Amino acid sequence: MFPTRRSVLFGGAAAVGLSAVGLSALQASASPRLGYPFTLGVASGEPSADGAVLWTRLALDPLAPDGHGGMPNRVVPVQWQVAADERFTRVVRAGVEFARPEQAHSVHVELAGLRPGAEFFYRFRVDGHLSPTGRTRTAPAGGALGQALTMCFASCSHYGEGYFTAYKHLAADEPDLVLHLGDYQYEYAAKAADVRQVAGPETRTLADYRLRHAQYKSDPDLQQAHQVAPWLVVFDDHEIENNWAADVPEAPDPQFAARRAAAFQAYYENMPLRRTSRPREGRMQLFRRARWGSLATFHMLDTRQYRDDQACGDGTKIDCAERLDPTRSITGADQQRWLLEGLRSSRARWDVLGQQVFFAQRDNTIGEKQGFSMDAWDGYKASRDTVAAALGGVRNGVVLTGDVHRHWAGEVKESYDRPDSAGVATELVTTSITSTGDGDESANAAVLAENPHLKYYKNRRGYVRTKFTGSELRADFRTVDYVRTPGAPVRTDATFVVEDRVPLLNRV
Template identity: 65%
Template sequence: MPISRRTLLLSSAAGAAGATTTWPLAAQAAPYRGPLRTDPFTLGVASGDPDADGFVLWTRLATTPLAADGLGGMPSRNVPVTWELAADERFRKVVRRGVVVARADRAHSVHVELDGLPAGREYFYRFRAERYTSPVGRTRTAPPRWAPGGTLAMAFVSCSQYEHGYFTAYRRLAEDEPDLILHLGDYQYEYAPDTYNIPGGNPRDHEGPETVTLANYRQRHAQYKSDPDLQVAHAVAPWAVVWDDHEAENNWADEIPEQPDPNFLVRRAAAFQAYYENMPLRRTSVPRGIDMQLYRRLHWGRLATFHMLDTRQYRDDQGCGDGYKDCPAAYDPARSITGAEQEAWLLDGFRRSTARWDILGQQVFFGQRDNNSGPQKVLSMDSWDGYQASRDRITRGWVEAGVRNPVVLTGDVHAHWADELKLDYDDPASKTVGTELVCSSITSGGNGADVPSGNHSWAAWNPHLRFYNNQRGYVRTRIAADSLTADFVVLPYVTTPGAAAHTRASFVIEDRVPGLNQVADNPTPSATLRSGPPDLGEETVRQETERP
């Protein structure tokens, strides 16, 4: 009997990942130049940034993934790696193959950037190094730029703090077999063990100190990539990734760290290099010192254009010392969260767009969230609320360009939200001009709790906030010509592995009708979960749990 695609992908990825659990946490092999002694494909495989004629294939060789020097126990030499691309999962129809060098000075990471492939096709890929073969990955090319694009199954995720729980949500996402996965930041966290704790204690620990050096960041990425659930999610579909803050350091803003640090730019450069080494990114994103080009566009035929943003590298420093504040700097028209060049690029993209859906893949909350019921606004200085003129220019930009269906995708705040976007949030009757969908975390914040009403208390004076849930999970979407359906998928717990997932709520955005139509509401039975206090967002949680 033929092996199904799902069985092959999940069993091969999990099998490879299983080998990583046998390594001593602090193991570190001395440099050597001989043959590979054990399987180097302990970090799995990935693909990314699909377009109509290609994509990126990725792997990184590591025989001892958690080696403290960040080099994965690999020999101090370059290693030739053979790659294969096939039209079938058994590799009977190989369409491309080649050899690439995994360089020692790049932590033996591999990026194969392919083009010239037929559009709208599914492919399978694998790697070989000496006598070892990697797990199999599944990927695809996008439809032709001129094509309607059919229907796209896209899911998006964010915030996977390894210490706060198990990555079961990644496995449940893989079982959905989406066509495309977006990761909107906080793929890994920089903290030393026992620094960022959840109530009841963390179920897992980071290996190594707080990430500051290149070796630290490489080791931390390897620990995350060793997780079998994450490996399965990478293997099932191409990803498009952007960072938020924790890939480098909490709440950094351009060249300004959260706390004074004369070595921050050295740290930033190390974080950027490790990020590129460990992500399926194109050569256009190769870092140059402290700079890395991450904002970019992906096109899925004429159905959808994804504008992937970077709201960290170019922003002005957060106003009034960060946090939730009533801060005059939030209204300063000179301040920007994107920087002038990225803003101009985005506005130009709106004007040129011919897509049915223009989707912004970005990091921090876009719509207004005033957490004070009185006349004085109290807003998050780390989100778009702290850069209101910047938000207004972007919003007016898509309105003036006549963007057909603007949708903003967001991570960061460790909870599911859905809200309607306005030009004037102070006028409840103001016309809705766009829609925001916010995914919860994979693990960050621990188990969380269901909110049976599906509403945050802030919605009483922020009526555009339409949905809230404080469990972990991801958002699954179905994008078609006439509608975008968003399923808010949740797990009842993450502090132990194996939880089942269910759809907590579903919303539909209709073509040319910005706003949210709820089509399903499935609260978790209160008998199995306590209903916790409303989540205040990541910014407040960090202040309560991470700082003295």
């Protein structure tokens, strides 16, 4: 019986051997054969019109304290295969990569020469062990509008604070593309209130970060979300430590540069990223573009590594004169120049910023207390005004945001200093996968009233599912009512439509 997509992706892959489809085995090694090494699953990312990145990381014991996943200290050859069908009867690419101990036995295969706008299936084999099957796809050709694009985006998944049920539902939606906007993992050690046991101490060393990523990648719901579609990822703060900015840690730490370098190395090892993002000299190139034909261009931003440090307090919601300083930048000069040039030259139907922190103004005035978040674009007003003006010059500008553990939807204004300022883009903010726990049904009426350009708020966990077409963007805010125990159903709490050339949110 021909297997269904769901059975192949989520359980049936091991029934089909690589040798059955003509991939010759490597010459047997004198080293002892490994046990099952694909405990961390498989993933793909960075889709282009002719390729993508395939990823896996070998681990016999994911929670080994040294961060090496129980793997021997030797290079391991890994066979890989890409096919146009789920049964791998039409293999289009195959080869061998080498999993090396200095890269935590991670594998990054950069595919090229594939057919544009097509679906593909991939898998790996080591010592006779077959990995789960993953699904990936290429973007449409450069000038093609292509079919509708279903894209889900998520943020903020704290292992200790809940179950990754929302990832399982995201996988069931079978999107074409997934964006993760930061806080993929958290640095904290286990806490008394955690509902799942976090392994290891607070992450500071390369071994710590490798172990933490391995624990996250061992989660079956997260594995399903990676298997179903290619991902585009960017980090926020917790991949390193809370509230870090540029070269400045949250609290004084003479070892911060080494800590950040270790976190960057582990992040690369555990994500389906291209070699251009491999850390060098303690830095990591993560801002980049991904084009989905002429339908959408995704401008993936890094709002941590190049920003000015928290010159105004400790990142809490306060009001201060520094936010008006025109020299304060959240992107840094080079990244801002790159973004503005990309928006200026874009011919895409939708230009999408994939980034971390709240973009639209959010005046948190309650009673006599006034203030803005200095850890968001509100703390860098000149940066926001410059980028907002550039968004006003494209056909359709959309900002995607994570970080705040709440669903929000808003309209981006050219200037928040003038009540009659024109709208230039829309902003969709995803809540967390688990961070801050179950949430509740509390409203945020005071903040919504103070900010009439903000149209929606929800304090539940979940993700956002979008559908881009030539005529509209549809956004479904997906929620689960609890994460402290597994198995919550998912529902669409609100849906908004943005029409082509009209930067307004229409609730449906």
